[in-house]
Amino acid sequence: MSYNVAVCVKPVPDPKHYDKVTIDPVKKTITRTGIPTLVNPVDKSAIEAGLQLREHYGGSVIVVSMAPPNADEILREVLAMGADEAYLLSDRAFGGADTLATSYTLYHGLKKIEAAKGYSFDFILCGSESADGATAQVSSQLGEWLGYPHLWNVFELEGTPGKEGGGEKETFSMKTKMENGYMEWTAHIPLVLGVAREIRKPRFTSIMGIMKAKNKPLTVWGRADLDAAEDTYLGLKGSPTQPGEIFSPDLKRSGELFTGTPEAIVGRVVTVLRSNGVVIGG
Amino acid sequence: MSKKIWVHAEVVDDKIANVAFELLSKAHELAAAMGDGTEVEATLVGSGLEKEAARLAEWGAKTIYLADDPDLRMYSPLTFVPILAEVAATHRPDIYLFGATAIGSALGPAVAARLKTGTAAHCVDLRINEDKKLVALVPSFGGKVIGEILCPAQNPQMASIKPGIFTKKDPVPVPLRIEKLDSSVWKKLDTQGLKPVNVVRRPPQGLPLNEAEVVVCGGFGIGSQENWQLLEKLAQYLGGATACTRPAVDEGWSGEHCMVGTSGQSIRPKVYIGFGISGATHHICGMNESGIVISVNRDEEAPIFEVSDVRIVADVNSILPLLLDAVKPKASW
Numbered sequence: 001m002s003y004n005v006a007v008c009v010k011p012v013p014d015p016k017h018y019d020k021v022t023i024d025p026v027k028k029t030i031t032r033t034g035i036p037t038l039v040n041p042v043d044k045s046a047i048e049a050g051l052q053l054r055e056h057y058g059g060s061v062i063v064v065s066m067a068p069p070n071a072d073e074i075l076r077e078v079l080a081m082g083a084d085e086a087y088l089l090s091d092r093a094f095g096g097a098d099t100l101a102t103s104y105t106l107y108h109g110l111k112k113i114e115a116a117k118g119y120s121f122d123f124i125l126c127g128s129e130s131a132d133g134a135t136a137q138v139s140s141q142l143g144e145w146l147g148y149p150h151l152w153n154v155f156e157l158e159g160t161p162g163k164e165g166g167g168e169k170e171t172f173s174m175k176t177k178m179e180n181g182y183m184e185w186t187a188h189i190p191l192v193l194g195v196a197r198e199i200r201k202p203r204f205t206s207i208m209g210i211m212k213a214k215n216k217p218l219t220v221w222g223r224a225d226l227d228a229a230e231d232t233y234l235g236l237k238g239s240p241t242q243p244g245e246i247f248s249p250d251l252k253r254s255g256e257l258f259t260g261t262p263e264a265i266v267g268r269v270v271t272v273l274r275s276n277g278v279v280i281g282g
Numbered sequence: 283m284s285k286k287i288w289v290h291a292e293v294v295d296d297k298i299a300n301v302a303f304e305l306l307s308k309a310h311e312l313a314a315a316m317g318d319g320t321e322v323e324a325t326l327v328g329s330g331l332e333k334e335a336a337r338l339a340e341w342g343a344k345t346i347y348l349a350d351d352p353d354l355r356m357y358s359p360l361t362f363v364p365i366l367a368e369v370a371a372t373h374r375p376d377i378y379l380f381g382a383t384a385i386g387s388a389l390g391p392a393v394a395a396r397l398k399t400g401t402a403a404h405c406v407d408l409r410i411n412e413d414k415k416l417v418a419l420v421p422s423f424g425g426k427v428i429g430e431i432l433c434p435a436q437n438p439q440m441a442s443i444k445p446g447i448f449t450k451k452d453p454v455p456v457p458l459r460i461e462k463l464d465s466s467v468w469k470k471l472d473t474q475g476l477k478p479v480n481v482v483r484r485p486p487q488g489l490p491l492n493e494a495e496v497v498v499c500g501g502f503g504i505g506s507q508e509n510w511q512l513l514e515k516l517a518q519y520l521g522g523a524t525a526c527t528r529p530a531v532d533e534g535w536s537g538e539h540c541m542v543g544t545s546g547q548s549i550r551p552k553v554y555i556g557f558g559i560s561g562a563t564h565h566i567c568g569m570n571e572s573g574i575v576i577s578v579n580r581d582e583e584a585p586i587f588e589v590s591d592v593r594i595v596a597d598v599n600s601i602l603p604l605l606l607d608a609v610k611p612k613a614s615w
Contacts, residue, residue: 013423018423018424018563018564019585021423021426021427023427030427099391100398129545131424134403134545136387136391137387137390137391140389140391140392141392143359143392144396145395149359150392151359152388153384153387178384178483179539180484180539181482181483183357183384185476186476187476188474188475191475239400240435241400241431242400242432243430244429244431245430247428249570251588253591255575255577255588256591257593258594262596266608269576269608270608272574272576272592273496273609276552276574278495278520278552280519280608280609281609281612
């Protein structure tokens with residue numbers, strides 16, 4: 001049995017540079033000048049999981065992203081990893097979306113791809129959270145729009161074949177992260193999974209992969225293409241949450257520099273610890 | 283009808299998780315700010331929880347909506363989401379709070395999607411504005427930016443909050459009032475597609491990180507597994523716990539269970555001692571509520587120093603062994 005896999009990805013500003021993010025004091029907008037955009041890191045693990053499902057069972061891996069038009073570069077990168085096709089959902093009407101509106105747009109994108117392909121997706125994979133917004137809400141909400149079972153923070157996924165000829169479906173065993181442990185699950189397709197980076201280690205992109213990616217289909221769809229979607233749930237207007245003020249928290253402490261020999265420094269640290277109620281040498 | 287603030291009380295190993303009481307404490311603060319006799323209530327889903335429900339009343343949950351069934355002992359989105367969405371649609375709370383735990387982070391937004399309402403994730407604070415609406419403060423870009431999120435036109439206004447963000451205050455007991463939910467709600471559900479099998483706990487050795495008054499934290503600058511052992515020992519000598527940053531997890535010295543920051547835990551110990559930590563915003567976001575912050579890093583430009591009370595510009599190797607020696611328990615003979 002082969003599986004059709006959709007992987008939802010998000011272009012994000014490189015998390016290594018979040019120290020450079022500032023707020024424009026006049027316009028009250030976030031300035032991220034000079035910070036490169038890349039594929040949300042954990043989304044690469046989702047793609048890898050999709051590619052390995054395809055390698056093991058056959059089928060397809062299709063990448064979907066709701067993003068500004070210039071995200072096509074990022075999608076080429078993902079295609080170079082080995083995905084078959086990419087769809088970019090891009091329109092001003094989608095802008096300013098919160099997680100409910102984002103998941104709604106992705107839902108309609110997926111439905112439209114399914115209609116075009118004449119099949120249904122068996123797995124819809126997302127990274128567990130984005131590096132920038134980090135709400136971790138999209139996979140669960142996408143699962144609800146689709147009406148499919150959904151799990152978040154999945155770090156293991158293994159298939160067990162159903163009985164030969166018995167018409168029994170393959171069972172997938174999964175583990176999700178929990179505080180101080182994990183939870184085990186069994187499931188059948190279709191599934192929506194928000195995956196943790198431990199699920200699979202993303203492969204490196206080969207030169208061959210980059211060459212091939214140039215000729216892979218990358219389709220851009222706008223508002224008009226998602227004809228079944230209702231305006232009530234799209235973009236900023238369709239988002240139940242609305243942003244208010246933004247600010248940079250001032251966490252600065254007027255720290256004292258301890259200098260001198262290591263022995264002298266350690267002596268002062270012990271004094272600080274004692275004066276803060278730490279019992280030492282007891 | 284008076285307004286209502288709901289808290290979903292998560293159950294861990296058949297006990298109500300601490301975060302529920304933290305959220306109830308905050309809910310009372312919000313209720314006072316909303317005025318007009320705003321009530322605090324709770325939802326509870328699991329198996330054999332009538333006794334546990336009494337603890338929610340001790341913490342001021344006036345009504346406890348309880349779905350109690352052996353079938354509900356383990357979390358599944360196929361049961362918990364429709365149960366909570368239905369009870370919320372019936373009783374229409376104004377605000378509904380979830381712990382941003384492993385389960386709550388999946389459950390909260392799914393319930394919000396069913397109710398077509400908004401939810402703010404991983405809030406660092408909540409308040410009520412002049413329009414009596416919930417304002418959630420949400421970090422983004424690893425905590426570099428804090429944004430207000432409102433849900434002005436829909437109810438419930440939902441939010442998730444990590445354990446340890448709010449402080450569990452004194453209990454405000456009310457008479458126990460349980461409203462049992464009708465099992466027909468979940469008995470009719472098709473749960474074939476996904477089944478919870480087991481919960482495996484691997485409790486870390488020693489003191490839980492969020493209860494420790496002293497936290498010794500190590501980053502990439504720790505440099506080796508051997509130094510990590512010294513760090514563990516230091517925490518032990520000081521009666522505290524060890525924590526780490528993402529690079530220390532990547533190096534394999536420590537595990538994600540004790541990682542502090544936006545994608546890990548939020549801590550507020552009396553004393554935080556950081557070794558070889560550069561101070562990425564992701565990490566600072568999880569430790570800036572600490573009482574006193576002592577940092578050791580050989581790079582004087584390290585951002586961690588900006589948020590430190592004591593700055594020590596030195597190699598970890600020159601300080602850690604000496605400090606360990608200085609705080610070593612004295613032999614008792």
